[in-house]
Amino acid sequence: MPHITTSQGVWDLHRYPFRENDPLRAWDAADEYLLNEVATLTPKIETPRLVILNDSFAALSCCLHCFRPTMISDSFISRQALKQNLGGNQLPTDSVNFVDTLNYPEGIYNIVLIKIPKSLALLEDQLLRLRPHLTSDSTVLAAAMAKHLPSTAVALFEKIIGPTTASLMRKKARLLISSYDAGLETAQPEPACLNLDEFALKLVQHAGVFSMNKLDQGSRFFLEHRQKLPPAATIIDLGCGNGILGLVVAGMFPDAHLTFVDESYRAVASAKLNFETAYPGRDADFTVTDCLNGFKNDSADLIINNPPFHQQQTIGDHIAWQMFRQSRKVLSSGGQLWVVGNRHLGYHTKLKRLFGNCELVAGNSKFVVLRATKH
Ligand SMILES: C[S@@+](CC[C@H](N)C(=O)[O-])C[C@H]1O[C@@H](n2cnc3c(N)ncnc32)[C@H](O)[C@@H]1O
Known part of the structure; x- marks a missing residue:
């Protein structure tokens, strides 16, 4: 079934390119884990400023469109999935601001959601670019299916963002929670x-x-x-x-x-x-x-x-x-x-x-x- 039921609502989500009777879902248990955590976090924050990284088929961005999030992705396919899934749910196309991974927008984010990518080099580059947009009020939530989670991911978050804990596994997905340490010294990424x-x-x-x-x-x-x-x-x-x-x-x-x-x-x-x-x-x-x-x-x-x-x-x-x-x-x-x-x-x-x-x-x-x- 292409319907995802979350505390933010029920949405009809598809992969891009759209295929009739696609057996593959547009989201996974790691997305569900992140959505659950956000639901407990957002009521505690007066003005949530949300950024979402590596949202393959825009499931997170569509479910959280009411916060007018920024979606940062390296993928044109993900951008098309965003358009398709916002349109398919009659949501305004400007409710999510898409930017590519080389051009982070100005500003500070207090909630960061990351789908951890396969490439650790990409993750490192993304965390380094993200860091100037964080303060001690920011919470970074990152998730992946356990089988895709690189073993050194926690160490990377600790090196670039700050103290990081890994939560219990849920439906084979793992969640990392990181808080910002202003004292860490990092450099800008180089090609x-x-x-x-x-x-x-x-x-x-x-x-x-x-x-x-x-x-x-x-x-x-x-x-x-x-x-x-x-x-x-x-x-x-x-x-x-x-x-x-x-x-x-x-x-x-x-x-x-x-x-x-x-x-x-x-x-x-x-x-x-x-x-x-x-x-x-x-x-x-x-x-x-x-x-x-x-x-x-x-x-x-x-x-x-x-x-x-x-x-x-x-x-x-x-x-x-x-x-x-x-x-x-x-x-x-x-x-x-x-x-x-x-x-x-x-x-x-x-x-x-x-x-x-x-x-x-x-x-x-x-x-x-x-x-x-x-x-
Ligand atoms: C096997 S790599 C080849 C890269 C390069 N040509 C080389 O030989 O080293 C395949 C490339 O196809 C790109 N790719 C994947 N899906 C695509 C799509 N739907 N449209 C255009 N390019 C795509 C990937 O990003 C990747 O760079």
């Missing part, structure tokens, strides 16, 4: 650096972006076979992460126009930083969207793609499917989609079904590079 001498590239990337501190094995395998790419004038790096694939390909085709696309604000910001450093003065586009939403049909010669095989904590190939389907529309006649993926994911069959053709460019025991042409 990580990655030297890729073999490609003469020095990359930076914001915390939480795919494959921090090293080149992904799949991306490396793709790049080993890049000389087989066809010349192209318009190229899209779909699911660009820090931009590594597009950056190397841009070097091979100096006259090509590149567009870097990702649903992560941090990824697109990292790709932009890296492109501007590698190719000063060269024009390119940087787009935060869901797959290729908003792109014109028949507008690209080449799409390069290392697709994700999970959405937040849920493993599945529906995003890869959506990327392949939309690529077919966005490619011009004769245009090619190049995909790298784990051999066992069976992308070959999907591409063949969609495009009517799919060739193996290269393969080893783990990865395949595939090429599908739009006819």
